[in-house]
């Protein structure tokens with residue numbers, strides 16, 4: 001009898017004692033602060049995350065843990081980070097930048113209300129970002145710029161504030177190639193747009209055409225932006241020459257223009273705006289000049305190009321942007337140029353970091369476009385390199401970039417997405433496809449109403 005109870009005790013002890021050694025390969029390895037023993041961590045307020053490997057990819061599962069942020073001791077080399085159902089409120093710049101391998105990031109069902117501009121910096125491999133069921137009102141194109149590989153973005157069930165600050169995000173989501181980004185997200189404000197989808201709401205309604213003044217106010221007077229677009233642009237017809245022969249052409253070379261004139265003639269085929277002092281291209285600058293085939297913006301001071309700057313230039317064949325101050329092209333800026341053949345990019349201080357990837361990506365997918373002058377100016381280590389070669393070495397470092405295995409076991413639509421919520425059939429297909437592409441632990445993640453706790 002005594003022997004039996006000793007044996008039982010031993011057995012009990014043996015089963016409670018954590019087995020080391022073989023844990024590493026198993027699902028469910030706990031991650032706890034280095035140097036702390038189990039005794040110290042049992043009573044910690046936030047239970048440890050689970051780390052496991054599935055299909056050769058590392059998951060860190062930190063769901064349901066009352067977390068308010070990323071913890072120092074988490075390993076850097078994970079592929080998937082699951083942070084759903086926590087208490088995160090703000091995502092600060094570079095929150096995730098040390099997780100360089102991250103492919104998916106699940107932040108759903110937190111209390112996120114603020115995203116700093118660099119919140120997702122460094123996530124150059126991220127393809128899936130889940131932000132649904134949060135409290136986000138504002139986000140912009142800038143948030144997505146560090147994510148050149150993003151394919152799936154969920155934004156629904158957030159109280160989107162569809163005003164001017166959201167405009168760049170709305171425009172980005174509406175680009176044809178971004179069909180899996182932001183499905184079902186809806187405006188909560190203003191009242192007249194409430195319920196409209198970010199993917200289909202008209203950007204002009206989100207931000208009625210109040211162009212921000214580009215020129216600085218003179219001698220400190222008048223420091224507030226004027227609310228109405230009554231700025232006087234120079235009169236193109238007085239300033240520039242328009243030739244009708246041999247082809248309709250506008251010659252505005254060297255006229256000290258600081259902006260693109262607003263009264264551009266509509267029937268022009270060639271437009272020469274070279275050798276001026278234009279610094280910005282705003283959305284839809286050329287939308288009236290739909291016949292344009294050649295646009296010359298060479299030798300200006302262009303530093304910024306808005307995503308929709310070339311909207312409407314369906315027939316443009318040649319674009320000369322040489323001798324400007326461009327560092328990179330914002331994500332999406334070339335999507336409107338269906339018939340482009342030639343792109344002159346020389347004499348610009350191109351910066352070879354992740355922002356330049358969009359341009360190379362686009363060029364790779366448009367082999368009919370010949371381009372020239374794409375050479376890194378910064379950083380020092382890549383100075384003089386062809387940008388293309390820089391991107392090649394960059395990608396060479398990460399050869400593992402395979403497609404996900406599609407699963408079959410669920411359609412995984414969110415509980416909240418009732419039939420009434422569903423959009424067009426096309427959207428629905430996109431949604432289902434998207435679900436199939438998600439790694440299994442990210443699929444079918446429904447808001448939990450209650451937990452079943454088995455007591456045994």
Ligand SMILES: *[C@@H]1O[C@H](CO)[C@@H](O)[C@H](O)[C@H]1NC(C)=O
Pocket residue numbers: 253274275296297298299318320
């Ligand atoms: C654009 O203008 C510059 C300066 O006037 C000129 O040298 C260049 O050849 C023009 N580009 C095209 C494509 O016509």
Ligand SMILES: *[C@@H]1O[C@H](CO)[C@@H](O)[C@H](O)[C@H]1NC(C)=O
Pocket residue numbers: 299300301323
């Ligand atoms: C480049 O532009 C600057 C003015 O922005 C001008 O002075 C210079 O001559 C241009 N260079 C070439 C090669 O056109």
Ligand SMILES: *[C@@H]1O[C@H](CO)[C@@H](O)[C@H](O)[C@H]1NC(C)=O
Pocket residue numbers: 157416447
């Ligand atoms: C989503 O579901 C939750 C819980 O079922 C509910 O409280 C919330 O109102 C729903 N949101 C939408 C947009 O339907």
